[in-house]
Amino acid sequence: MPAPNSKKRVTIKDVASEAGVSWMTVSRALHTPELVAVKTRKLVEQTAQKLNYIPDLAAGSLARSRSNLIAVILPSLYFEGHIRTIEGLSAVMRREGFHLLMGDDYYSHNEEMELLRMILGRRPAGIVVINSAHSQEGRKLLMRSDVPVVETWHLPQNPIDSVIGFSHANVGFAMTQHLISEGYRNIAFVASPAKIDPRSKERHSGYVKALNDHGLDASRLITITNNPLSITAGKDSVEQLLERYPDTDAMICLTDRVAMGAMMECRRRGINVPSDLAIAGHGDFEFSEHLVPSLTTTRIDALDIGTQTAELLLKRIAGTDIQPTDKTIDVGFSIVARESSQSRGSISL
Amino acid sequence: MPAPNSKKRVTIKDVASEAGVSWMTVSRALHTPELVAVKTRKLVEQTAQKLNYIPDLAAGSLARSRSNLIAVILPSLYFEGHIRTIEGLSAVMRREGFHLLMGDDYYSHNEEMELLRMILGRRPAGIVVINSAHSQEGRKLLMRSDVPVVETWHLPQNPIDSVIGFSHANVGFAMTQHLISEGYRNIAFVASPAKIDPRSKERHSGYVKALNDHGLDASRLITITNNPLSITAGKDSVEQLLERYPDTDAMICLTDRVAMGAMMECRRRGINVPSDLAIAGHGDFEFSEHLVPSLTTTRIDALDIGTQTAELLLKRIAGTDIQPTDKTIDVGFSIVARESSQSRGSISL
DNA sequence: CTGAAAGCGCTTACAG
């Protein structure tokens, strides 16, 4: 009797010969136990356990021509909402035996194409795109791939496939509208370069529309090029604001993190929030309600986006037909009005 | 001539027949171009491009008996340092053609075993464990797997394999020491349950040692059971502190996020930081230096942990021998003393 | 309820 070779991988054949059945039967006992005699099934299960058999998922994927991988493409882990969406997605998908393959999107065209090729090379069961801009070439690659794709966190003009998101233009409009209704008139908008984050430009367009509707000046735009999602960006934006638009009475920031940086900088300079300057963010981060003053912001149900994405993906993978009207879901958002934008006084509109 | 079947996947054979060579040659032209005639190589490359050929990575993994996947097991995406480590890891690994497979560790024994089996079933080229507790059974599974494992963000007693981390006990000791040297005497420690996060208990042990060394009381322990990493945990801990140990003059929190919550709660209650109560955190989050007062904390070079982990993994994958002394790397940490723990006065030790 | 064959798409030696 040869000594057991501890280095050699345990395969389905090892289990089969040990249990005295064919590999077919092992495969069936493990995946479709209802098709196997109870006795055989138990024997196989015990043997598999005894030998510490772990099925090779790559071999399974190959034989079945599909994998249990869900690819997630996202621009940044520094936005709390994205993380919560991933957690929601992960929780549901894992229960169904799927794994998450993560890819950061670094916005460079070449890197994007390479990332997409690597992802498609894994034959994922589905692809989730979080809020990311795609080149035409990249979009074509995804459309041709025949893999279910869900774009999230925005409502693209020409969806690749399915969409679960909300309108950034509406966010910008609603927040600006809120500030106007609270009595603010000289409102500035802090954005990042469109190339890096087209969504902030969409929100900006909503801001412009709201101000135009009221005949107010919509030209106060500050664009942050250095680490636009960082707290430091908030500090920089206050500096630019004071220099370029000193009479501003309210500012809408890129994210809550940026808004927090702006609030800190205001305190340092003795600028009172909101009586001297109102500040609003975007994303309703965990800290936002705890700040002093608490931060006005936009709330998106990030967990729900993740869960709904998972459910949609599962349906698509199961081959269920999706009504065209269910291919694009607008999850909406809400304005959370807090102390940082409290009413200026009784200026009527 | 049959119409091209647009749904059928393009395989290596399609490229081969289109280019008029054998598939072998296609495989070689793509992976080891230096072994192929320039003319042939160019022809193959053009044909592959023309047909939009994307190699099936699962098939490749199977044939080669190893994948280009790196599995990452982590407890939570809500700790900034973990995210930065992942970014460092990802940046290096991607350059080398590896992908990250993410798994959240939910601390339940069953889930952990299932997660590990799924991960091992993918035959990853390496496994990175971020700061997570493993059952004996799970550890055995990993040790038996013959896959390089790097444990990070702590220094385990019995490493599974390689380690890149730091001593949490030393962190607790150093921070307590710092507070003592700043004149604080009644120091409390905020931890989470050991089952959820054994590292906070390790830091607590360092705290006890430091206080004992100075003959000070080391019994002020507050354990947070509800969302121990959240900002709300900071609020809760201040409440408990005032009730149970009202004469406390300094507190060491689980993370900067918790410390932030504690600071906010103090402001709400009119408790001055640091003159009434000093507060220290852990992790040096991005916001920590921006808080008012700025937050004293522990800094760990999280990006460096990621980069070093990647490099170690690449060496192991390449088969390079690692000296036993290089198997455990202590990256250390530093105490960042800021306003929230400024000197109490001139109490000499 | 169980098994022998073919094949998923690639790579690794081995020839030439």
Next chain:
DNA sequence: CTGAAAGCGCTTACAG
């Protein structure tokens, strides 16, 4: 420099 064969570890029909 290039090709025919065998095989990676599984699953999917097809028989019995």
